[in-house]
Amino acid sequence: MNAAEWLLPLLVLTVLVHARLHRVNTLDAFVAGVQEALHLIYHLAPYVIAIFVALDLFTASGALDLLARFLRPALVWLHLPYPLLPLLIVRPLSGSASLGVISQILRSYGPDSLVGRMACIMQGSSDTTFYVLTVYTGAGRVQQAGYALPVAILGDLVGYAVAIYLAYHWPF
Amino acid sequence: MGAVWFVLVVLGIVLMAIHGTPAAVTQSLLKGTREGLSASIDLLAVTSLWLGISKVAERSGLLEQISRRVSPWLGWLFPSLRPGHPALGSMTLNLVANILGLGNAATPFGLRAMEQMAADNPNPGRITPAMSTFLVLNSACVTLIPATAIALRAAAGSAQPGAIAIPAAIASSAATAAVLVADGWWRHHSQRQERRRHRQP
Numbered sequence: 001m002n003a004a005e006w007l008l009p010l011l012v013l014t015v016l017v018h019a020r021l022h023r024v025n026t027l028d029a030f031v032a033g034v035q036e037a038l039h040l041i042y043h044l045a046p047y048v049i050a051i052f053v054a055l056d057l058f059t060a061s062g063a064l065d066l067l068a069r070f071l072r073p074a075l076v077w078l079h080l081p082y083p084l085l086p087l088l089i090v091r092p093l094s095g096s097a098s099l100g101v102i103s104q105i106l107r108s109y110g111p112d113s114l115v116g117r118m119a120c121i122m123q124g125s126s127d128t129t130f131y132v133l134t135v136y137t138g139a140g141r142v143q144q145a146g147y148a149l150p151v152a153i154l155g156d157l158v159g160y161a162v163a164i165y166l167a168y169h170w171p172f
Numbered sequence: 173m174g175a176v177w178f179v180l181v182v183l184g185i186v187l188m189a190i191h192g193t194p195a196a197v198t199q200s201l202l203k204g205t206r207e208g209l210s211a212s213i214d215l216l217a218v219t220s221l222w223l224g225i226s227k228v229a230e231r232s233g234l235l236e237q238i239s240r241r242v243s244p245w246l247g248w249l250f251p252s253l254r255p256g257h258p259a260l261g262s263m264t265l266n267l268v269a270n271i272l273g274l275g276n277a278a279t280p281f282g283l284r285a286m287e288q289m290a291a292d293n294p295n296p297g298r299i300t301p302a303m304s305t306f307l308v309l310n311s312a313c314v315t316l317i318p319a320t321a322i323a324l325r326a327a328a329g330s331a332q333p334g335a336i337a338i339p340a341a342i343a344s345s346a347a348t349a350a351v352l353v354a355d356g357w358w359r360h361h362s363q364r365q366e367r368r369r370h371r372q373p
Contacts, residue, residue: 008322015229029228052207136286147358
């Protein structure tokens with residue numbers, strides 16, 4: 001899949017050349033973007049740390065095993081490998097925490113393993129549903145998400161099911 | 173969220189005290205903190221790159237150019253918004269950023285779109301059909317290039333970081349199709365109920 005690997009370098013190249021042609025100071029713009037990123041992470045990092053503390057305790061204490069034993073019939077039915085359970089639990093709640101869980105998975109299983117690929121496909125094809133609903137309804141000055149909540153959950157389930165299926169059957 | 177965190181930590185400490193030793197609890201607490209910090213730094217690297225590049229695209233007008241091309245499609249997705257509604261522009265930028273996998277860049281545009289829809293909400297405080305459609309689209313991600321996942325794979329030393337791009341795009345499209353169908357059905361259903369309620373005085 002060399003074509004897919006060229007997507008990002010080409011995208012960056014296009015953006016930069018296009019900006020230069022329009023007399024944008026690319027360095028200034030890039031620096032301004034990175035400054036926004038620093039701000040964002042400054043606010044997000046404490047949450048990431050808090051969630052890692054909870055997740056590490058949750059896994060190391062065996063609580064995850066208990067939950068997994070409880071959920072095993074569903075996991076088996078979904079053909080979902082066991083290490084992906086934490087990802088499934090945190091993905092709808094926090095983007096940064098799920099990125100953390102994925103880096104953990106990639107570190108222990110390798111990015112080109114079945115588990116590593118499945119985690120990345122699930123991450124790349126879903127969003128932080130509960131976070132999005134909370135923040136966006138807040139911005140829209142709306143008290144309740146109404147039917148958007150069940151619809152969004154349905155979408156997540158469909159996306160995960162397809163992601164799991166493709167991780168097994170896609171010709172990598 | 174706060175309650176979930178509390179339960180996870182307390183449950184973890186109690187279970188660990190039963191199964192292991194207090195020293196293991198302390199060790200795990202420190203390990204979690206350290207891992208959280210190092211994950212934050214990884215995250216900072218990924219976001220810095222993408223917010224930097226997207227800022228360049230924003231200043232050169234590239235984002236807006238793409239937005240103008242996608243706008244006519246949006247009228248079809250949001251029939252209740254009049255053509256030229258200010259929210260349509262923000263939505264386009266939000267969706268384009270999502271499609272390109274720039275999730276962090278998408279959020280500011282998405283919040284702006286919600287504010288612009290709230291401005292002429294006939295029932296303030298109640299969610300409108302257009303808001304619902306926009307919410308579920310964002311929850312389904314609509315990503316064609318999962319940039320963050322690819323960057324993470326590259327950072328982890330993958331031989332083919334981009335190999336997951338097409339399967340992820342297919343899964344995301346399936347989720348998007350599912351939410352659009354369900355949202356359309358639910359909107360139709362609730363509008364019929366509303367009309368029925370109006371008929372009975």
